[in-house]
Amino acid sequence: MMSPARGVIRRDGGLYALEKALHRRGFAAVAGADEAGRGACAGPLVAAAAVLGGTPVPGLADSKLLTPAARDRVFDEVLAHAVSYAVVIIEPADIDRYGLHVCNIAGLRRAIAGLDLRPDYALTDGFRVDGTGIPGLAVWKGDQVAACVAAASVLAKVTRDRIMVDLDSRFPEYGFGVHKGYVTPVHTAALERHGPCPEHRRSYANVARVSDKSYVSA
Numbered sequence: 013m014m015s016p017a018r019g020v021i022r023r024d025g026g027l028y029a030l031e032k033a034l035h036r037r038g039f040a041a042v043a044g045a046d047e048a049g050r051g052a053c054a055g056p057l058v059a060a061a062a063v064l065g066g067t068p069v070p071g072l073a074d075s076k077l078l079t080p081a082a083r084d085r086v087f088d089e090v091l092a093h094a095v096s097y098a099v100v101i102i103e104p105a106d107i108d109r110y111g112l113h114v115c116n117i118a119g120l121r122r123a124i125a126g127l128d129l130r131p132d133y134a135l136t137d138g139f140r141v142d143g144t145g146i147p148g149l150a151v152w153k154g155d156q157v158a159a160c161v162a163a164a165s166v167l168a169k170v171t172r173d174r175i176m177v178d179l180d181s182r183f184p185e186y187g188f189g190v191h192k193g194y195v196t197p198v199h200t201a202a203l204e205r206h207g208p209c210p211e212h213r214r215s216y217a218n219v220a221r222v223s224d225k226s227y228v229s230a
Contacts, residue, residue, distance in 0.1 A: 027072065027159045030151070031064070034133050041095070043131035044160025045120045045141065048075070048168035050112060053216040054186070054193035054209070055176050057102040057112070059119030060167035063095045063131055064160050072162050074155040075169035087170040090163045097163075098126030099171050108215040117141055123164070137161050183209045 031042045045061040071078075071086045078086060090097065100122045102115045110118075120141045124134050134141070134148035135158045141148065154161035173192055180189030186202045186209065193199070193211075195218060207225025208214060214223055 027157070027162060028068065030135065030158045031160060039133035039147075041129060041131040041133075042160055043096075043124055043127060043134045044136075044154065044158055044162070044164045045123050045134060046137040046155050046161050046165040046168055047116055047119060048165070048172040049193070050116060051195075052193035052213075053195055053219050054104070054188065054199075054212045055179060056104060056172065057107060057115055057119055058168045058172040058175070059100045059102070059116070059123040060098065060164040060171065061120070061123035061127055061134075062090060062097040062160055062163040062167060063127060063129065064090075064163055065093055065095050067093055069093045069159065069163060072159055072166070074153075074162050075165040076155070078166070080173070083166055083170050083173075086166050090166055094163065096127040096129045097167060098123045098128075099167055100126060101171070101175070104211055104213045107213050111215075135161050137165065179211055183211065 034042050041063050043061050043063045045059065047057060047059040049055060049057045069089050071082060071089060075083055100119045102119050107115050117139060120136055120139065121143055124144050131146060134144055134146055135154055136148060136150050137154035138150060138152060140150040151158055151161065155165040176188045176192040185206050187198050191199050203219065203222050207222050208219045212219045214220060
C-alpha cells in the first residue's frame, strides 16, 4: 500500500477534503471501502466500495451517525451519485471457517475489485488492504473524514440491515429486526432460550457457549 505525496489537509476541510487532495495529485478515481457487521454474532458481514462523482451527496455522513430513515435516504442518493459501487456479502459459515479478520480484509478487497471501473487510489476504513493492485491508504475513522468511505459505509450498513430485517421474518424469536444480530440483552436471552439458528456465527464465544442447545423455531 502506498501513501500519496505529503500534503496539508485541514481538519475543518470537510468530508471531501481528502479526496480533493488526492485528485490534485493526479488520482482521478478515488474509491472508498468499508464494512458493516464486524461486531455482530449473527448474520453476514457486508463490505462495500464506492467511487463518487464531482457532485456532493446530499446528507452524506458516517452511517453510524445517521438515523435509519436518514440512512435509507442517503443510500438512494449514493446510488444516484456514485460513478461506481459494489457490495460483497460474506455469510456466517465463511466467517466461522476463515475467521473474521481474514473475511473482513477479503471482503474489502473484493468490493474494490468489484467496481466496474478501476480506481486510481483506494481509501479503506481503519484496515490496511493489500492485493488491490492500486495504491491505497487505511484511514482511521475513514467514514468520518472521507466522503467515498462514508458512502461505502452507508451502502454496507443499509444492505446489511435489510438482510437482517428479512432474517427476522424467518427467525422471529431472535429479534434480528431490532438489534440486527448484535449482542444485546434481548438477543442474549433468545440465544439462551432457543440456542443458535443457522444464521449465527458459531465460532463466537457467546454463540459457542449455547451451541449444545437444539434450535427450535418458535
